[in-house]
Amino acid sequence: MSAPDNAPSPQLFFETINAFQKSAALKAAVDLNLFAAIGDAPATATEIAERCQCPLRGIRILADNLTILGFLTKADGHYSLTPSSAVFLLPQSPAYMGGAVKFLLAPGLTEAFSDLASTIRLGRLHTTEHGTTAPDHPAWVEFARAMGPMMVPTSQGAAALLTLDDSRDTRVLDISSSHGAYGIAVVLKNPRTHLVALDWEAVLAVTEENARAAGIANRFSKIVGDAFTVDLGSGYDVVLVPNFLHHFNLEDCTRFLKRVHAALRPGGKVLIVEFVPNDDRVTPPPAAGFSLVMLGTTPEGDAYTFAEYERMLAEAGFKEATLHPLPPTMQSAVVAVA
Numbered sequence: 001m002s003a004p005d006n007a008p009s010p011q012l013f014f015e016t017i018n019a020f021q022k023s024a025a026l027k028a029a030v031d032l033n034l035f036a037a038i039g040d041a042p043a044t045a046t047e048i049a050e051r052c053q054c055p056l057r058g059i060r061i062l063a064d065n066l067t068i069l070g071f072l073t074k075a076d077g078h079y080s081l082t083p084s085s086a087v088f089l090l091p092q093s094p095a096y097m098g099g100a101v102k103f104l105l106a107p108g109l110t111e112a113f114s115d116l117a118s119t120i121r122l123g124r125l126h127t128t129e130h131g132t133t134a135p136d137h138p139a140w141v142e143f144a145r146a147m148g149p150m151m152v153p154t155s156q157g158a159a160a161l162l163t164l165d166d167s168r169d170t171r172v173l174d175i176s177s178s179h180g181a182y183g184i185a186v187v188l189k190n191p192r193t194h195l196v197a198l199d200w201e202a203v204l205a206v207t208e209e210n211a212r213a214a215g216i217a218n219r220f221s222k223i224v225g226d227a228f229t230v231d232l233g234s235g236y237d238v239v240l241v242p243n244f245l246h247h248f249n250l251e252d253c254t255r256f257l258k259r260v261h262a263a264l265r266p267g268g269k270v271l272i273v274e275f276v277p278n279d280d281r282v283t284p285p286p287a288a289g290f291s292l293v294m295l296g297t298t299p300e301g302d303a304y305t306f307a308e309y310e311r312m313l314a315e316a317g318f319k320e321a322t323l324h325p326l327p328p329t330m331q332s333a334v335v336a337v338a
Protein backbone atom coordinates (compact mmCIF):
# COMPACT_ATOMS: atom_id res chain seq x y z
CA MET A 1 0.00 0.00 0.00
CA SER A 2 1.51 3.36 -0.99
CA ALA A 3 1.47 6.41 1.33
CA PRO A 4 -1.12 9.12 0.56
CA ASP A 5 0.28 12.20 -1.25
CA ASN A 6 -0.01 14.39 1.85
CA ALA A 7 1.66 11.90 4.25
CA PRO A 8 4.40 13.66 6.27
CA SER A 9 7.82 13.04 4.73
CA PRO A 10 11.34 14.24 5.61
CA GLN A 11 12.34 14.05 1.92
CA LEU A 12 11.99 17.78 1.17
CA PHE A 13 14.04 18.65 4.26
CA PHE A 14 16.94 16.43 3.19
CA GLU A 15 16.78 17.47 -0.46
CA THR A 16 16.83 21.15 0.45
CA ILE A 17 19.40 21.07 3.26
CA ASN A 18 21.77 19.07 1.04
CA ALA A 19 21.14 21.08 -2.12
CA PHE A 20 24.66 22.56 -1.94
CA GLN A 21 25.98 19.08 -2.73
CA LYS A 22 24.14 19.13 -6.06
CA SER A 23 25.81 22.43 -6.97
CA ALA A 24 29.16 20.95 -5.93
CA ALA A 25 28.64 17.87 -8.13
CA LEU A 26 27.71 19.94 -11.17
CA LYS A 27 30.62 22.34 -10.60
CA ALA A 28 33.03 19.37 -10.29
CA ALA A 29 31.75 17.94 -13.58
CA VAL A 30 32.29 21.29 -15.32
CA ASP A 31 35.72 21.76 -13.71
CA LEU A 32 36.81 18.22 -14.71
CA ASN A 33 35.39 18.55 -18.23
CA LEU A 34 33.34 15.40 -17.63
CA PHE A 35 30.59 16.22 -20.13
CA ALA A 36 33.14 16.65 -22.92
CA ALA A 37 34.80 13.40 -21.82
CA ILE A 38 31.54 11.58 -22.61
CA GLY A 39 30.69 13.62 -25.72
CA ASP A 40 28.31 11.96 -28.17
CA ALA A 41 29.19 8.30 -27.48
CA PRO A 42 28.18 6.33 -24.35
CA ALA A 43 31.20 5.77 -22.09
CA THR A 44 32.03 3.63 -19.04
CA ALA A 45 33.30 5.11 -15.79
CA THR A 46 36.76 3.72 -16.60
CA GLU A 47 36.79 5.45 -20.00
CA ILE A 48 35.58 8.74 -18.51
CA ALA A 49 38.17 8.50 -15.70
CA GLU A 50 40.96 7.98 -18.25
CA ARG A 51 39.79 10.95 -20.36
CA CYS A 52 39.47 13.19 -17.28
CA GLN A 53 42.79 11.85 -15.96
CA CYS A 54 41.27 11.09 -12.55
CA PRO A 55 41.13 8.00 -10.30
CA LEU A 56 38.13 5.78 -11.07
CA ARG A 57 36.29 5.94 -7.70
CA GLY A 58 35.53 9.67 -7.78
CA ILE A 59 34.46 9.66 -11.42
CA ARG A 60 32.17 6.65 -10.91
CA ILE A 61 30.47 8.25 -7.89
CA LEU A 62 30.20 11.63 -9.63
CA ALA A 63 28.77 10.12 -12.84
CA ASP A 64 26.21 8.11 -10.85
CA ASN A 65 25.16 11.25 -8.98
CA LEU A 66 24.87 13.25 -12.20
CA THR A 67 22.64 10.43 -13.46
CA ILE A 68 20.48 10.68 -10.32
CA LEU A 69 20.27 14.46 -10.85
CA GLY A 70 19.21 14.02 -14.49
CA PHE A 71 22.31 15.36 -16.28
CA LEU A 72 23.33 11.89 -17.56
CA THR A 73 21.61 8.63 -18.35
CA LYS A 74 23.10 5.20 -17.53
CA ALA A 75 22.50 1.91 -19.35
CA ASP A 76 24.59 -1.28 -19.18
CA GLY A 77 27.32 0.54 -17.25
CA HIS A 78 27.64 3.23 -19.96
CA TYR A 79 26.88 6.92 -19.30
CA SER A 80 25.40 9.24 -21.96
CA LEU A 81 24.51 12.94 -22.05
CA THR A 82 20.84 13.90 -21.97
CA PRO A 83 19.73 16.17 -24.88
CA SER A 84 19.83 19.19 -22.51
CA SER A 85 23.34 18.34 -21.26
CA ALA A 86 24.54 18.04 -24.87
CA VAL A 87 23.18 21.50 -25.71
CA PHE A 88 24.14 23.36 -22.53
CA LEU A 89 27.13 21.52 -21.08
CA LEU A 90 29.34 20.56 -24.02
CA PRO A 91 31.98 23.32 -24.25
CA GLN A 92 31.86 23.36 -28.07
CA SER A 93 28.09 24.07 -28.06
CA PRO A 94 27.11 27.70 -28.85
CA ALA A 95 24.64 27.53 -25.93
CA TYR A 96 27.31 26.30 -23.45
CA MET A 97 26.44 27.36 -19.89
CA GLY A 98 29.40 25.92 -18.00
CA GLY A 99 31.14 29.32 -17.99
CA ALA A 100 28.28 30.71 -15.88
CA VAL A 101 29.47 28.55 -12.95
CA LYS A 102 32.26 31.09 -12.40
CA PHE A 103 29.74 33.86 -11.72
CA LEU A 104 26.93 31.87 -10.11
CA LEU A 105 29.19 30.11 -7.59
CA ALA A 106 31.72 32.93 -7.12
CA PRO A 107 32.68 33.23 -3.42
CA GLY A 108 31.26 36.77 -3.24
CA LEU A 109 27.85 35.44 -4.22
CA THR A 110 27.80 32.23 -2.15
CA GLU A 111 29.11 34.07 0.97
CA ALA A 112 26.17 36.46 0.68
CA PHE A 113 23.91 33.47 1.41
CA SER A 114 26.01 32.05 4.26
CA ASP A 115 23.92 33.83 6.93
CA LEU A 116 20.62 34.82 5.37
CA ALA A 117 19.02 34.90 8.84
CA SER A 118 21.30 37.84 9.78
CA THR A 119 20.43 39.67 6.56
CA ILE A 120 16.72 39.24 7.31
CA ARG A 121 17.08 40.11 11.01
CA LEU A 122 19.21 43.20 10.35
CA GLY A 123 17.15 44.42 7.39
CA ARG A 124 20.42 44.86 5.45
CA LEU A 125 23.09 42.63 3.92
CA HIS A 126 25.20 40.84 6.51
CA THR A 127 28.33 40.97 4.32
CA THR A 128 28.62 44.45 2.81
CA GLU A 129 26.63 47.69 2.73
CA HIS A 130 25.75 47.83 -0.96
CA GLY A 131 26.18 44.23 -2.15
CA THR A 132 26.29 43.94 -5.93
CA THR A 133 24.92 47.50 -6.31
CA ALA A 134 28.30 48.96 -5.24
CA PRO A 135 29.90 51.11 -7.97
CA ASP A 136 32.28 49.12 -10.19
CA HIS A 137 31.51 45.87 -8.33
CA PRO A 138 34.00 43.32 -9.74
CA ALA A 139 31.34 40.56 -9.96
CA TRP A 140 29.90 42.31 -13.01
CA VAL A 141 33.05 41.85 -15.08
CA GLU A 142 32.84 38.12 -14.32
CA PHE A 143 29.11 38.20 -15.17
CA ALA A 144 29.80 39.91 -18.51
CA ARG A 145 32.42 37.30 -19.42
CA ALA A 146 30.51 34.26 -18.14
CA MET A 147 26.82 34.90 -18.77
CA GLY A 148 26.70 36.20 -22.35
CA PRO A 149 25.94 32.82 -24.00
CA MET A 150 23.05 32.23 -21.55
CA MET A 151 21.45 35.51 -22.62
CA VAL A 152 21.39 34.75 -26.36
CA PRO A 153 17.85 33.25 -26.47
CA THR A 154 16.42 36.00 -24.22
CA SER A 155 18.12 38.78 -26.18
CA GLN A 156 16.90 37.42 -29.51
CA GLY A 157 13.36 37.09 -28.13
CA ALA A 158 13.56 40.69 -26.87
CA ALA A 159 14.94 42.01 -30.19
CA ALA A 160 12.06 40.30 -32.03
CA LEU A 161 9.61 42.49 -30.09
CA LEU A 162 11.04 45.70 -31.56
CA THR A 163 10.42 47.12 -35.01
CA LEU A 164 12.72 50.01 -35.84
CA ASP A 165 12.10 52.45 -38.70
CA ASP A 166 14.51 51.33 -41.45
CA SER A 167 13.95 54.47 -43.56
CA ARG A 168 16.20 56.55 -41.25
CA ASP A 169 19.11 56.18 -38.81
CA THR A 170 17.97 55.04 -35.36
CA ARG A 171 19.62 54.88 -31.92
CA VAL A 172 19.31 52.36 -29.11
CA LEU A 173 20.60 52.81 -25.55
CA ASP A 174 21.42 49.59 -23.65
CA ILE A 175 21.37 50.23 -19.88
CA SER A 176 23.67 47.80 -18.05
CA SER A 177 25.04 46.49 -21.34
CA SER A 178 27.40 43.91 -19.75
CA HIS A 179 28.19 41.20 -22.38
CA GLY A 180 26.25 43.34 -24.87
CA ALA A 181 23.94 40.53 -26.02
CA TYR A 182 20.75 42.62 -25.85
CA GLY A 183 21.99 45.68 -27.71
CA ILE A 184 23.97 43.64 -30.24
CA ALA A 185 20.89 41.50 -31.06
CA VAL A 186 18.88 44.66 -31.88
CA VAL A 187 21.65 46.22 -33.97
CA LEU A 188 22.29 43.02 -35.95
CA LYS A 189 18.60 43.00 -36.92
CA ASN A 190 18.54 46.68 -37.90
CA PRO A 191 21.33 47.81 -40.27
CA ARG A 192 20.67 51.54 -39.68
CA THR A 193 20.75 51.35 -35.88
CA HIS A 194 23.56 52.73 -33.68
CA LEU A 195 24.09 51.18 -30.24
CA VAL A 196 25.01 53.21 -27.17
CA ALA A 197 26.10 50.92 -24.32
CA LEU A 198 26.07 52.07 -20.68
CA ASP A 199 27.77 50.28 -17.78
CA TRP A 200 30.73 50.55 -15.40
CA GLU A 201 34.06 51.15 -17.17
CA ALA A 202 35.64 47.70 -16.72
CA VAL A 203 32.41 46.01 -17.82
CA LEU A 204 32.16 48.17 -20.94
CA ALA A 205 35.52 46.79 -22.09
CA VAL A 206 33.77 43.39 -22.41
CA THR A 207 30.76 44.95 -24.21
CA GLU A 208 33.13 46.63 -26.66
CA GLU A 209 35.09 43.41 -27.28
CA ASN A 210 31.84 41.58 -28.06
CA ALA A 211 30.52 44.40 -30.27
CA ARG A 212 33.75 44.22 -32.29
CA ALA A 213 33.46 40.43 -32.56
CA ALA A 214 29.86 40.85 -33.81
CA GLY A 215 31.12 43.20 -36.55
CA ILE A 216 29.29 46.33 -35.32
CA ALA A 217 32.27 48.37 -34.02
CA ASN A 218 31.40 51.23 -36.42
CA ARG A 219 27.86 51.47 -35.00
CA PHE A 220 28.85 51.38 -31.32
CA SER A 221 29.61 53.94 -28.61
CA LYS A 222 29.77 53.97 -24.81
CA ILE A 223 28.56 55.90 -21.80
CA VAL A 224 30.68 55.11 -18.73
CA GLY A 225 29.31 55.39 -15.21
CA ASP A 226 26.35 55.30 -12.86
CA ALA A 227 23.09 54.95 -14.80
CA PHE A 228 21.32 56.98 -12.08
CA THR A 229 23.52 60.08 -12.46
CA VAL A 230 25.45 60.05 -15.75
CA ASP A 231 24.09 62.03 -18.73
CA LEU A 232 22.08 59.48 -20.77
CA GLY A 233 21.80 61.69 -23.87
CA SER A 234 18.47 62.10 -25.66
CA GLY A 235 16.41 61.28 -28.75
CA TYR A 236 16.74 57.49 -28.51
CA ASP A 237 14.28 55.28 -30.40
CA VAL A 238 14.60 52.47 -27.86
CA VAL A 239 16.07 52.16 -24.37
CA LEU A 240 16.82 48.59 -23.27
CA VAL A 241 16.73 47.96 -19.51
CA PRO A 242 17.54 44.24 -19.13
CA ASN A 243 18.00 42.79 -15.66
CA PHE A 244 18.78 46.12 -14.04
CA LEU A 245 15.69 47.34 -12.16
CA HIS A 246 15.48 44.29 -9.86
CA HIS A 247 18.53 45.58 -7.94
CA PHE A 248 16.66 48.64 -6.61
CA ASN A 249 13.56 49.61 -4.62
CA LEU A 250 10.30 50.69 -6.28
CA GLU A 251 10.91 54.42 -5.76
CA ASP A 252 14.41 54.27 -7.29
CA CYS A 253 13.11 52.20 -10.23
CA THR A 254 10.44 54.84 -10.89
CA ARG A 255 12.99 57.66 -10.56
CA PHE A 256 15.23 55.82 -13.02
CA LEU A 257 12.39 55.21 -15.50
CA LYS A 258 11.68 58.96 -15.49
CA ARG A 259 15.27 59.48 -16.69
CA VAL A 260 14.71 56.86 -19.39
CA HIS A 261 11.49 58.60 -20.45
CA ALA A 262 13.34 61.91 -20.80
CA ALA A 263 16.04 60.23 -22.93
CA LEU A 264 13.54 58.78 -25.46
CA ARG A 265 12.09 60.54 -28.48
CA PRO A 266 8.26 60.89 -28.34
CA GLY A 267 6.81 57.48 -29.30
CA GLY A 268 10.11 55.76 -28.46
CA LYS A 269 10.00 52.53 -26.46
CA VAL A 270 11.48 51.20 -23.26
CA LEU A 271 12.04 47.44 -23.18
CA ILE A 272 12.60 45.95 -19.74
CA VAL A 273 13.68 42.30 -19.34
CA GLU A 274 13.09 40.72 -15.94
CA PHE A 275 11.94 37.78 -13.88
CA VAL A 276 8.28 38.76 -13.49
CA PRO A 277 6.32 36.72 -10.91
CA ASN A 278 2.54 36.51 -10.84
CA ASP A 279 0.67 38.66 -8.31
CA ASP A 280 0.79 35.78 -5.78
CA ARG A 281 4.63 36.14 -5.74
CA VAL A 282 5.12 32.34 -5.59
CA THR A 283 4.42 31.38 -9.23
CA PRO A 284 5.93 30.62 -11.63
CA PRO A 285 8.68 29.30 -9.29
CA PRO A 286 11.77 30.29 -11.33
CA ALA A 287 10.62 33.91 -11.69
CA ALA A 288 9.18 34.23 -8.18
CA GLY A 289 12.22 32.56 -6.60
CA PHE A 290 14.52 35.24 -8.03
CA SER A 291 13.48 37.57 -5.18
CA LEU A 292 15.70 35.49 -2.85
CA VAL A 293 18.75 36.30 -5.00
CA MET A 294 17.96 39.99 -4.53
CA LEU A 295 17.39 39.53 -0.78
CA GLY A 296 20.82 37.90 -0.43
CA THR A 297 22.84 40.20 -2.68
CA THR A 298 21.26 43.68 -2.72
CA PRO A 299 20.08 46.07 0.02
CA GLU A 300 16.63 46.73 -1.49
CA GLY A 301 16.14 44.74 -4.70
CA ASP A 302 13.20 42.44 -5.53
CA ALA A 303 11.39 40.55 -8.31
CA TYR A 304 8.55 42.88 -9.33
CA THR A 305 5.15 41.87 -10.70
CA PHE A 306 3.75 43.21 -13.97
CA ALA A 307 1.22 45.29 -11.98
CA GLU A 308 4.17 46.93 -10.21
CA TYR A 309 5.96 47.60 -13.52
CA GLU A 310 2.75 49.06 -14.92
CA ARG A 311 2.54 51.46 -11.95
CA MET A 312 6.22 52.46 -12.12
CA LEU A 313 6.00 53.05 -15.88
CA ALA A 314 2.78 55.07 -15.66
CA GLU A 315 4.27 57.22 -12.90
CA ALA A 316 7.35 57.78 -15.06
CA GLY A 317 5.16 59.03 -17.94
CA PHE A 318 4.98 55.87 -20.11
CA LYS A 319 1.81 54.46 -21.68
CA GLU A 320 0.62 51.15 -23.20
CA ALA A 321 2.72 48.82 -20.99
CA THR A 322 2.55 45.21 -22.25
CA LEU A 323 3.99 41.95 -20.90
CA HIS A 324 5.71 39.44 -23.20
CA PRO A 325 6.97 36.05 -21.95
CA LEU A 326 10.26 35.10 -23.63
CA PRO A 327 10.11 31.29 -23.98
CA PRO A 328 12.06 29.04 -23.67
CA THR A 329 13.63 31.30 -21.03
CA MET A 330 12.06 32.03 -17.64
CA GLN A 331 12.14 35.77 -18.23
CA SER A 332 9.62 38.25 -19.63
CA ALA A 333 9.84 41.58 -21.40
CA VAL A 334 7.80 44.62 -20.47
CA VAL A 335 7.47 47.13 -23.30
CA ALA A 336 6.02 50.65 -22.94
CA VAL A 337 5.76 53.75 -25.10
CA ALA A 338 7.12 57.24 -24.19
Ligand SMILES: C[S@@+](CC[C@H](N)C(=O)[O-])C[C@H]1O[C@@H](n2cnc3c(N)ncnc32)[C@H](O)[C@@H]1O
Pocket residue numbers: 133140143144147151175176177178179198199200203225226227228241242243244273
Ligand atom coordinates in the same frame (compact mmCIF):
# COMPACT_ATOMS: atom_id res chain seq x y z
C1 LIG B 1 22.46 41.47 -13.70
S1 LIG B 1 23.58 42.35 -14.72
C2 LIG B 1 22.60 42.54 -16.18
C3 LIG B 1 23.44 42.64 -17.41
C4 LIG B 1 22.67 42.59 -18.72
N1 LIG B 1 21.82 43.77 -18.86
C5 LIG B 1 21.84 41.33 -18.79
O1 LIG B 1 20.61 41.43 -18.79
O2 LIG B 1 22.40 40.23 -18.83
C6 LIG B 1 23.56 43.96 -14.02
C7 LIG B 1 24.42 44.96 -14.78
O3 LIG B 1 24.16 46.26 -14.27
C8 LIG B 1 25.37 46.99 -14.16
N2 LIG B 1 25.12 48.01 -13.14
C9 LIG B 1 24.72 47.82 -11.87
N3 LIG B 1 24.52 49.00 -11.26
C10 LIG B 1 24.79 49.96 -12.18
C11 LIG B 1 24.73 51.38 -12.16
N4 LIG B 1 24.34 52.05 -11.08
N5 LIG B 1 25.08 52.05 -13.29
C12 LIG B 1 25.46 51.38 -14.40
N6 LIG B 1 25.51 50.02 -14.48
C13 LIG B 1 25.18 49.33 -13.38
C14 LIG B 1 26.38 45.91 -13.79
O4 LIG B 1 27.70 46.31 -14.06
C15 LIG B 1 25.92 44.75 -14.64
O5 LIG B 1 26.53 44.77 -15.91
